[in-house]
Amino acid sequence: MSPQLSFAQGDTRVPLIEQTIGDFFDAMVARQPDALALVSRHEGLRFTYRELQTQSNRLASALLGLGLVPGDRVGIWSHNNVPWVLMQIATAKAGLILVNINPAYRTSELEYALNKVGCKALVTMAQFKTSDYLGMLRELGPAKLPQLAHTFWIDAKPGEGEEQPGMKRFSQLLASGDANDPRVAQVQKTLKATDPINIQFTSGTTGFPKGATLTHRNILNNGFFIGECMKLSPADRLCIPVPLYHCFGMVLGNLACLTHGSAIVYPNDGFDPLTVLETVQAEKCTGLHGVPTMFIAELDHPRFKEFDLSTLRTGIMAGSPCPIEVMKRVVSEMHLSEITIAYGMTETSPVSCQSSTDTPLDRRVSTVGTVQPHLEVKIVDPETGAVMPPGKSGELCTRGYSVMHGYWDDEAKTREAIDAEHWMHTGDLATMDAEGYVNIVGRIKDMVIRGGENIYPREIEEFLYRHPKVQDVQVVGLPDRKYGEELCAWIIVKPGQSATEEDIREFCKGQIAHYKVPKYIRFVAEFPMTVTGKIQKFKIRDEMKAQLGLDEARTA
Numbered sequence: 001m002s003p004q005l006s007f008a009q010g011d012t013r014v015p016l017i018e019q020t021i022g023d024f025f026d027a028m029v030a031r032q033p034d035a036l037a038l039v040s041r042h043e044g045l046r047f048t049y050r051e052l053q054t055q056s057n058r059l060a061s062a063l064l065g066l067g068l069v070p071g072d073r074v075g076i077w078s079h080n081n082v083p084w085v086l087m088q089i090a091t092a093k094a095g096l097i098l099v100n101i102n103p104a105y106r107t108s109e110l111e112y113a114l115n116k117v118g119c120k121a122l123v124t125m126a127q128f129k130t131s132d133y134l135g136m137l138r139e140l141g142p143a144k145l146p147q148l149a150h151t152f153w154i155d156a157k158p159g160e161g162e163e164q165p166g167m168k169r170f171s172q173l174l175a176s177g178d179a180n181d182p183r184v185a186q187v188q189k190t191l192k193a194t195d196p197i198n199i200q201f202t203s204g205t206t207g208f209p210k211g212a213t214l215t216h217r218n219i220l221n222n223g224f225f226i227g228e229c230m231k232l233s234p235a236d237r238l239c240i241p242v243p244l245y246h247c248f249g250m251v252l253g254n255l256a257c258l259t260h261g262s263a264i265v266y267p268n269d270g271f272d273p274l275t276v277l278e279t280v281q282a283e284k285c286t287g288l289h290g291v292p293t294m295f296i297a298e299l300d301h302p303r304f305k306e307f308d309l310s311t312l313r314t315g316i317m318a319g320s321p322c323p324i325e326v327m328k329r330v331v332s333e334m335h336l337s338e339i340t341i342a343y344g345m346t347e348t349s350p351v352s353c354q355s356s357t358d359t360p361l362d363r364r365v366s367t368v369g370t371v372q373p374h375l376e377v378k379i380v381d382p383e384t385g386a387v388m389p390p391g392k393s394g395e396l397c398t399r400g401y402s403v404m405h406g407y408w409d410d411e412a413k414t415r416e417a418i419d420a421e422h423w424m425h426t427g428d429l430a431t432m433d434a435e436g437y438v439n440i441v442g443r444i445k446d447m448v449i450r451g452g453e454n455i456y457p458r459e460i461e462e463f464l465y466r467h468p469k470v471q472d473v474q475v476v477g478l479p480d481r482k483y484g485e486e487l488c489a490w491i492i493v494k495p496g497q498s499a500t501e502e503d504i505r506e507f508c509k510g511q512i513a514h515y516k517v518p519k520y521i522r523f524v525a526e527f528p529m530t531v532t533g534k535i536q537k538f539k540i541r542d543e544m545k546a547q548l549g550l551d552e553a554r555t556a
Helices: 021-031 049-065 082-094 107-117 133-144 170-175 182-190 216-229 247-258 273-283 292-299 324-333 361-366 411-417 457-465 501-508 537-548
Strands: 007-009 036-040 045-048 073-077 097-100 119-125 150-154 196-202 210-215 237-239 263-266 287-290 314-317 338-344 351-354 375-380 394-400 424-432 438-443 448-450 453-455 470-480 484-493 520-523
Touching: 021 049, 021 082, 021 216, 021 247, 036 049, 036 082, 045 049, 049 082, 049 170, 049 182, 073 082, 073 107, 082 097, 082 182, 082 247, 097 107, 107 119, 107 133, 107 210, 119 133, 133 150, 150 170, 196 216, 210 216, 216 247, 216 338, 216 351, 237 247, 237 273, 247 263, 247 287, 273 287, 273 292, 287 292, 292 324, 292 470, 324 338, 324 361, 324 457, 338 361, 351 375, 375 424, 438 457, 448 470, 448 484, 453 457, 457 470, 457 484, 457 501, 470 537, 484 537, 501 520, 520 537
Parallel strands: 036 263, 073 097, 073 119, 097 196, 119 150, 237 263, 237 287, 287 314, 314 338, 484 520
Antiparallel strands: 007 375, 036 045, 196 210, 338 351, 375 394, 394 424, 424 438, 448 453, 470 484
8 A cells, every 4th residue: 555645456475376267176176075065045956066066077078069169158148046157167167268148138139249259159048037038049040140059948857848949958968968078177287277268248338248358367366365355164155146147146156155165055046035034044154245235125124034144244245335324234133244345347357345354344334445465456537547645536447367358359448448557447436545445436427517516426325325214325417507417316215114305305404515415306116227236327317317308418
């Protein structure tokens, strides 16, 4: 930490892992073959480390048997289940690049993603709730997906469901492999830690999604150091209700566990607060991950008090800024005394800052912790690039092993994000204090400028959370002829409560500067969200502009 500047370097005493995911996993299995590795409650399946290795080797053999070779791209289009984690380990062993496809994608997004990276094979759910995945694939057909040679649908039990023309069952794929196939070990020996292993599409709010390409070294080390922050060990069982197709589930969940000999526990395929509570109690989970909206849904569930959550110790809250009040309730009511906050982005594998289990609570609830080992972070003036003094906000930049390989087949966008000195520019506004604690104050593009005053919506949200009737709140800027922009708050009130605009304005009076009091206040039942629980502020903005008939003022 530089005392005069917002710049910090992580600890380097614990060396980086220079193995591939397959080699590291095999070494862990050799150390504790009979330890519990995976529990999938909704599928009724349990695996020891040895059993997980056997199935992963069988699947790696099956994938190589299709004629796939290291470097080929293979898609997974599914919610959380055993096939997902098998694909994660098997592709890493076979040197194939796993492409995570968002289950919320529809035909045009699917077509774009599969063709952009040239997927040769795809493993998919057949359907989920109202989504008909096989129907979408049939609608596109070979003409629109010319490179996709193999499609496998996940069948819960072999023989269940009808046969699908042109597609095979996942159980058939698995059965075609040999757990002792010598080719798997041979291929594994040829792989390097710096080989790309995973492509994750970042949800672009503008233009097409970009395929962040990550290596063994990127995500294996990140998973390991995340687990270190949580003090994970083989005694831990981590409940993972967050999606695997996103870094949160795949790296902060699966890889944090697999690098520490801990058990992975999936409560369900999609998020359901009741199943999470039931799973934590039944499996005596010691850890629980979630985005703030998930923790809120669990805490506010009418049956919350029925469950014994006393085995909980740690976990991670991430994905969007955590309201301080929610954090306090999670610690006191869910026994998560050692919960940590993590900050990151897909392009940095993903975590660059995290609090640890013993970070003082006031720092844990008000910051995203300090820089992770072997990484550097700095806060810079977005215009000039100059490093800011402590406490002054600017753009957060990260450098080190975690920075992605690049955006797949998009040199220009990669250069926009990663500068010549290898710093990843995050687009997030942050401050760093004199001790190196980082606080995210918003997105550069979310910042509202009202009459020349810079306003960070996050600050207003934190203030409004303290209102006794407010369960959740989002603040955005809307165009305004007089001031350039005005604030708008969308509020979800607590169950059984009602509030008026007047209540909210009265609450603000004398407590925050007049220009920070939202001009527009709306009470809503829910916020527009991505499947990962990220709130889509641009949709709130668009809806309000349409409702109020506002146009963006043209600026020079």
